[in-house]
Amino acid sequence: MKLLNLFTFVSAIGLTLAQCPNYLKSCGGACYSPNEYTCDNGTLCPVNMKSCNGACYSPKEYHCQNGGLVYGPETGNNSPPSNNNGTPTNPATPEGQKPQRDPSIPKKNGKMVIQIDNKTGGAWRDDEIYWVVLGRNQNHELSYLDLNGDLIRADMSLNDATTPRGNRRYASSIIHKLSDRKYVHLPAVESGRMYISYGEPVYITFNEGGYAGPDVNNPTDPNINTLFEYFEFTTESINGTITFHGNTTRVDFFSFPYMIRLMNTDGSYDRWEGDTGSRDEIFNSFKRSVSDPFKTLVDQYRIMAPCKTSFNEGRTYGDYFDDYINTFWSKYSHENLNFQCDAGSFEGHVEGNRMVFRKSGDNRTFFVDKPSTQDVLEGRGAFDRGSSSNPDLTRIELVIEAQLCAAFNRGIATEPSKWRDPSTYYKSNTVYNEYSQFFHNHSVTGKAYGFCYDDVNDQSTLLECGNADILIIDLKW
Known part of the structure; x- marks a missing residue:
């Protein structure tokens, strides 16, 4: 992401x-x-x-x-x-639907709280809900979070059990049930990820310098039939308090709905993100509202992101964006593309199989290759390249690539005047990412991480603040 x-x-x-x-x-x-x-x-x-x-x-x-x-x-x-998408800074969600803090949870100096609440309506007991937190400590070492809120360095010696499927060794001691603890204190964590699952844990295997997590595209993976979600975050310790940056994500799939709410210590920051509707409502609405190609993304466990299944290279809809890309390429072979973003004003045109860009006030030249359908959906290849060995040039090329990737997913690539207007997204007569559109439409704020560059023009579910006090997670069904 x-x-x-x-x-x-x-x-x-x-x-x-x-x-x-x-x-x-x-x-x-x-x-x-x-x-x-x-x-x-x-x-x-x-x-x-x-x-x-x-x-x-x-x-x-x-x-x-x-x-x-x-x-x-x-x-x-x-x-x-x-406030680019027209929603209030604090969305007008009824108070009873917002995640609510538990005032009985004790505080710890230098740490914030993650509070996890079972809002599944009896569908899943607390002892059927599991959570795991992984990340890197201040020495950049892979670690897991224990119930005391301490980061414990991880290594292969933790692989002490065998998965019920796939005969793979995994680390059982890093797994916690909601019945064990409904909160944990969170220190500074680099590149953190929290897995939450229903029915059985997410099985993690540590290897040399890293870990093997769930791979839902691998039919032999022990987590293939597990209902799980995850969110990503980084926390920093600044002057003895925690600064939090994190988000929910639909970049890979949807499995079940949940909400998060982030608050700081003095109450000046209070924002939330998450899904609207029950799991059945979301699944049924998706199948009713998207076109036939996107209906293929649904199985009994998840709604998969397009490129994780039938839109990948060589698959049924692996060329889904190709005609749109060719139309764009032809248009800007004969005219210039002009757009503005936070990084400045740019002008570009097509030369062969790449675009050549100039930035206002900068005499350097930047290049972007012609993308594929998979590059559009995944933000990879031509949209995650940067052609220069100069870090500054590469950084600007990556900015251009992010803007183009977002515009294609939102169906406005050939209309740069609309790139910064969210009210125009997913409404054109061209193809666009209907998966991403759906999860924006089924979000409590209208925001989602429907593809990797959905943060372009502030459309993602990113929450961040200094002096972070608590992150509340409501798990739904």
């Missing part, structure tokens, strides 16, 4: 001041382009963003308070928080 994180520290070309070319400046020993970045208190941030204790943020959406990020624009900034 290509998470374009507002707060992530922005890397630059690792050269000392003496080595910086004339067209670059230095910030804390790193070289940067003043057209792309600003140096704020020794931290590199994209233009129009600021630094708060090393974390970059938009002053139109956040402000820095006591060394931590707080949701809401800076004082004196008259621009309201970004």
Whole structure:
């Protein structure tokens, strides 16, 4: 997933001041382009963003308070928080439908809380619901989270049991039932992932330097028939408090509905994301509302993302976007494509099997190859390449690729005037990603991670704040 994180520290070309070319400046020993970045208190941030204790943020959406990020624009900034899809900053979800915090859960210094609530209406008992948290510790070592909220370094010695299917060794001690604990304290975790499953656990096998998780495209995988969901997150420890960045995702599949709600310590940040409707309602609505090609994504366990099944290369609908791509290619062989995004203004045209772009105010040239249907749906290949050995050039090419990928999925690739207008998405007479459209339409906020670049123009389910207090997860059925 290509998470374009507002707060992530922005890397630059690792050269000392003496080595910086004339067209670059230095910030804390790193070289940067003043057209792309600003140096704020020794931290590199994209233009129009600021630094708060090393974390970059938009002053139109956040402000820095006591060394931590707080949701809401800076004082004196008259621009309201970004709200591109027309939904309120705090969606008008009835209070009773929002995940509710349990005030009896104790707090721990330097950690936030993950609270998990069984809202399946009796379909699944607490002892039939399992959870696992994996991530990397401060030494970048693969670890798991124990019930005490501590990261324990993982290795192959933890593989102490055998899966009931597939005869694979797995780590049983990292698995927790909801009946064991309905909350856990969360420290700083790099590249975290939480798996939640019904009926049986997600089986994890640790190997040298990594782990084998569920692979629902592998018919021999022991998790193939397990109902599970996951969400991704990173937490940072800043001045003794936790800054949280995370999101629900439909990039791979839908298995069952759930909601998450993130709140900070002083109540100034309170946002939620998740699915609307029961599992049966979502499955039935999907089969009723999408066209025949997308109906093939449904099985008894999941609604799969298109490229995970019948839209992959060599499969029935592996050429689904090809005609649209060719139409786009022909159009911009004869005229220029002009678009704007947060990274600047761009103009490009087709030359053979690639597009050539120039950025306003920049005399360099950027290239993007002609994509395939799979590149569009997965954000891979031509849309995850970057053709240059220069990190700065590659970064800009990846920005262009993300914009193009999002436009194709939303059915507006040949209409760049609509790229920044969510009200126009998924409404054209051309093909588009009906899977992604569906999960936007069945979200409590209208946002979803229906494909990897759904964060383009702020349409993803990303939640993030400083001084994070609690993430509440309501599991539904």
